[in-house]
């Protein structure tokens with residue numbers, strides 16, 4: 001029996017991120033074993049201390065190794081670095097990537113501001129046509145106006161991620177359950193889907209969505225709005241298939 005009942009996981013890290021442990025081959029193999037059909041490798045962009053260089057990403061987009069039996073997507077987890085939503089890589093390389101995530105990492109090129117400033121930062125990233133997913137927008141230390149964020153996401157065809165690490169007990173981000181509950185409530189009201197991502201940093205966590213699944217159930221979030229079940233619908237949001 002597989003612990004994974006979903007078909008997609010688009011946010012994971014390899015050794016190239018510096019603080020993660022699996023190679024591309026090991027992670028893709030774990031994804032296949034977890035029963036995934038579509039799997040994303042999104043190492044940290046250059047502002048994150050210890051991650052890979054710009055040259056690494058340039059080489060990656062030119063040499064996307066494919067694996068039998070699974071659709072492996074190559075991308076990045078960008079850092080949002082100001083209140084306009086500027087990110088730390090140019091669109092000239094982002095457009096060659098299959099999937100692009102943008103996240104705020106407090107203290108990594110970004111100082112959390114007032115709610116309006118953080119919201120403007122996230123919406124600025126949402127408006128970038130090459131950014132497909134907003135990663136873990138659930139940290140209470142970076143307060144957001146969720147109505148405005150969801151509205152921006154809907155208008156720009158951008159995915160709001162439900163990050164499994166944020167729902168794992170002991171998570172360092174603040175107030176995540178309350179914030180994710182608010183995201184789910186707004187998405188449900190607007191009939192707008194979400195994507196669950198593992199944000200795995202090791203092979204054991206690839207496709208690990210169990211905490212998120214439990215939380216979505218508790219909050220009566222409809223299965224029809226969980227993109228992990230519907231790869232064809234998910235593809236409509238991603239650079240690779242646009």
Ligand SMILES: [Zn+2]
Nearest residue numbers: 077103135136
């Ligand atoms: Zn992140």
Ligand SMILES: [Zn+2]
Nearest residue numbers: 011013077199
């Ligand atoms: Zn990540």
